[in-house]
Amino acid sequence: MTVVRIPPTLREDAQGQRQVEAEGRTVRELLHDLTARFPALRDRVFEGDEVAPFVNVYVEGEDVRTRDGLETPVRDGATVILLPAMAGGATSEGQSLGHG
Amino acid sequence: MSSYRELLRRLRDEIDEVSVAKAAGTADQPLYLDVREQDEWVEGHIPGALHVPRGNLESRVEQLVPDHERPIVVYCAGGNRSVFAARTLEELGYERVASLSGGFTDWKRNGFPVQLPRSLDPERRARYSRHLLIPEVGEEGQLKLLDARVLLVGAGGLGSPASLYLAAAGVGRLGIVDEDVVDASNLQRQVLHTTESLGRSKVDSATATLQALNPDVEVVGYQERLTSENVDRILADGWDVIVDGADNFPTRYLVNDASVWHEIPVVHGSIFRFEGQVTVFDPRRAADGDGNGSGERTGPCYRCLFPTPPPPELAPSCAEGGVLGVLPGIIGSLQANEALKLVLGVGDPLVGRLLLFDALQPGFTEVAVRRDPACPVCGDEPTISEYIDYVEFCSRGAHAPMP
Numbered sequence: 268m269t270v271v272r273i274p275p276t277l278r279e280d281a282q283g284q285r286q287v288e289a290e291g292r293t294v295r296e297l298l299h300d301l302t303a304r305f306p307a308l309r310d311r312v313f314e315g316d317e318v319a320p321f322v323n324v325y326v327e328g329e330d331v332r333t334r335d336g337l338e339t340p341v342r343d344g345a346t347v348i349l350l351p352a353m354a355g356g357a358t359s360e361g362q363s364l365g366h367g
Numbered sequence: 368m369s370s371y372r373e374l375l376r377r378l379r380d381e382i383d384e385v386s387v388a389k390a391a392g393t394a395d396q397p398l399y400l401d402v403r404e405q406d407e408w409v410e411g412h413i414p415g416a417l418h419v420p421r422g423n424l425e426s427r428v429e430q431l432v433p434d435h436e437r438p439i440v441v442y443c444a445g446g447n448r449s450v451f452a453a454r455t456l457e458e459l460g461y462e463r464v465a466s467l468s469g470g471f472t473d474w475k476r477n478g479f480p481v482q483l484p485r486s487l488d489p490e491r492r493a494r495y496s497r498h499l500l501i502p503e504v505g506e507e508g509q510l511k512l513l514d515a516r517v518l519l520v521g522a523g524g525l526g527s528p529a530s531l532y533l534a535a536a537g538v539g540r541l542g543i544v545d546e547d548v549v550d551a552s553n554l555q556r557q558v559l560h561t562t563e564s565l566g567r568s569k570v571d572s573a574t575a576t577l578q579a580l581n582p583d584v585e586v587v588g589y590q591e592r593l594t595s596e597n598v599d600r601i602l603a604d605g606w607d608v609i610v611d612g613a614d615n616f617p618t619r620y621l622v623n624d625a626s627v628w629h630e631i632p633v634v635h636g637s638i639f640r641f642e643g644q645v646t647v648f649d650p651r652r653a654a655d656g657d658g659n660g661s662g663e664r665t666g667p668c669y670r671c672l673f674p675t676p677p678p679p680e681l682a683p684s685c686a687e688g689g690v691l692g693v694l695p696g697i698i699g700s701l702q703a704n705e706a707l708k709l710v711l712g713v714g715d716p717l718v719g720r721l722l723l724f725d726a727l728q729p730g731f732t733e734v735a736v737r738r739d740p741a742c743p744v745c746g747d748e749p750t751i752s753e754y755i756d757y758v759e760f761c762s763r764g765a766h767a768p769m770p
Contacts, residue, residue: 274642275639275640275641275688276639276681276682276683276688277681285727320675321675321676321677321678321681322677323672323673325734325735328733328734329734329735330735330736333735333737348723348732348734350723350734351677351681351682352616352637352672352673352676352677352682353637353638353639353642353644353682354613354614354616354619354682354684
């Protein structure tokens, strides 16, 4: 069993949970298990068959892009973090003029 | 076994010694290497000299003086310690080493120029006394802070605590880029501004607050939004560190690209609801073997961490999603901490590490950030070398191809 941390911007798609447990020996299996239970997350986390480019996935503190991507192995008991960029507060048009 | 006297006499026969008159009269000035202790150095030294206390000589000198053929005159106070130091340098392979006979004492007695270190006046000694007590800061560190120039992008939630602590610490020049005016909804977290500042420009309000806190600080205000058109002009004013407290993705990517091209480290902070992120992007190039800055970049950039901005529906603002008022206080203070470390050159900066904070646990988590050799801006073969339309780049989401 692996703990997956859900970032605030994706929590709505995971029934408001901050972290959920998922099964899988690789990042691919883990994310498929996760998105099978929270289908709304699928469109956020995946783009086609790959992890969406604006979502970082960390396994034990390492970005899987710098490992084996979706094939990165996940040890039982590991912590996995999903992390999209946070601006500190852009408007939906991305044109906010203010700061923080 | 030989006594100190015998050892010194024997080394004197083997080491070149040069008188102060001869050294000072040489047309091709050698590198003066001062091997005295810190407390002696701060009392005055030969202008342009390099200071490496004898105890650190072996471990530091090769990094500071990579050229083994450069003429070096080693000196201490009286010309004894420098004989031993000269022997060490020869053993390290330095080929043109001499010891200054009579040392700095003789140099001063003969009226050759002496560089007196700057020191703090009593008023500043009192103001910064808690810094002066820390060995890693001390008078030398405080003078570095007073000479430092830090640019804050944004005088809002993150820029408020960051600029307050940097000003209190005595950072000599603070630049503030913000085009907004103070709004009632800012006051829940933007502690630079007060109820009286409502309607006033944030730059004016920030300047008044910071100068009231510490008159040593010069505040340079830019009441404008950072854009591709003005960023080079603002950065040309000369900044050692940028503290990025912007609230939108176009500015984040703009700050990143500009900082890579200008080689200025960026202390990055961002916040949302109960969670924050801090890291340092340091695009400066290390000195290579020739001593010029053309080596590897020190760290990754924002695009290595987040190559693609999220689509707008995944990038809600604090205005839309909210933020706990104290959260920018925590994250902005961590940014000030990193900026001070960069200026002082102490500790391990958050380069290559992203610190995540969750106010509800509460707790910190750290993840690795690695430089991407294929990064379009800081990578080995960059494909972006001039400013792009950042608003357009961030509004098309992830479904358009990268430029």
